[in-house]
């Protein structure tokens with residue numbers, strides 16, 4: 050891969066894996082119950098990567114599969130040791146932890162993530178690399194046309210529009226598992242991935258100043274096995290969106306969110322009660338006979354609570370602060 054001539058800043062933390070970077074590409078494949086797919090996928094992947102003449106490793110993360118996925122992976126490992134690595138979780142922990150486990154072991158200069166169900170096409174790998182060479186740090190795939198049932202594509206469309214308008218990161222297919230990362234991103238200890246945050250990596254990476262791009266990729270319908278992403282995970286995605294919005298905009302300055310909110314609520318409460326008092330002077334209706342009085346009181350209490358929440362959040366922020374987390378360096382000339 051063509052690199053910029055200027056030295057890139059060394060990762061802040063050197064993991065043992067990053068010390069032996071002699072592999073061009075790592076492909077991390079999270080799998081859950083994909084017994085019929087993993088071998089075919091590996092065969093396609095290795096054929097493609099051999100064709101491209103790149104050194105590579107494929108890290109499968111078996112996330113508590115209850116079928117024969119692990120047995121299949123074990124066979125693949127025995128037949129292709131050196132190229133295949135397998136991590137097996139004790140139980141199902143979710144896609145994000147699986148990707149994080151894969152990242153922590155990846156040795157490649159470029160790290161791909163890819164679904165294990167043969168819906169992503171390994172032939173697209175070279176197009177991802179070309180895009181990275183244009184100077185991007187993260188390239189994410191846009192399944193086009195997407196060959197999934199409407200019950201998946203419709204919610205996904207809504208989700209993508211929501212994320213796009215809420216975050217300002219305009220991607221068409223944020224949930225796509227097929228992505229390529231420059232090593233720096235996966236070594237960035239400030240990109241904290243937990244819960245179901247894997248889908249928001251482009252948003253968080255963009256927010257830290259990484260250059261994010263999208264390319265259209267070919268997509269295949271699922272042939273074997275079943276989809277695991279249904280309505281429940283969609284709902285979790287929405288909650289996570291709110292969370293990510295908060296984390297990327299106000300985490301570092303919580304009082305800026307809660308302060309104005311509290312101030313305006315408090316002010317509104319005060320104005321409402323001033324109005325109540327004024328009205329009682331004019332109409333001689335005692336204030337305690339005016340239900341609006343209590344609305345005003347409630348608003349004032351909420352306002353004070355918001356401000357206190359903001360101050361408490363600032364306190365947590367103060368103690369949790371770590372030097373270096375508020376910036377992200379692209380290059381250093383020294």
Ligand SMILES: Nc1nc2c(ncn2[C@@H]2O[C@H](COP(=O)(O)OP(=O)(O)O)[C@@H](O)[C@H]2O)c(=O)[nH]1
Pocket residue numbers: 079080081082083110111112141142143144147148163164165166168201226275276277278
């Ligand atoms: N590690 C892990 N992988 C998962 C989990 N659920 C699904 N996957 C994998 O994520 C990829 C995409 O899942 P899939 O069910 O095809 O989702 P869809 O393409 O959105 O229908 C596949 O490789 C699955 O095996 C999970 O709970 N943990």
Ligand SMILES: [Mg+2]
Pocket residue numbers: 164166168271276
């Ligand atoms: Mg799929």
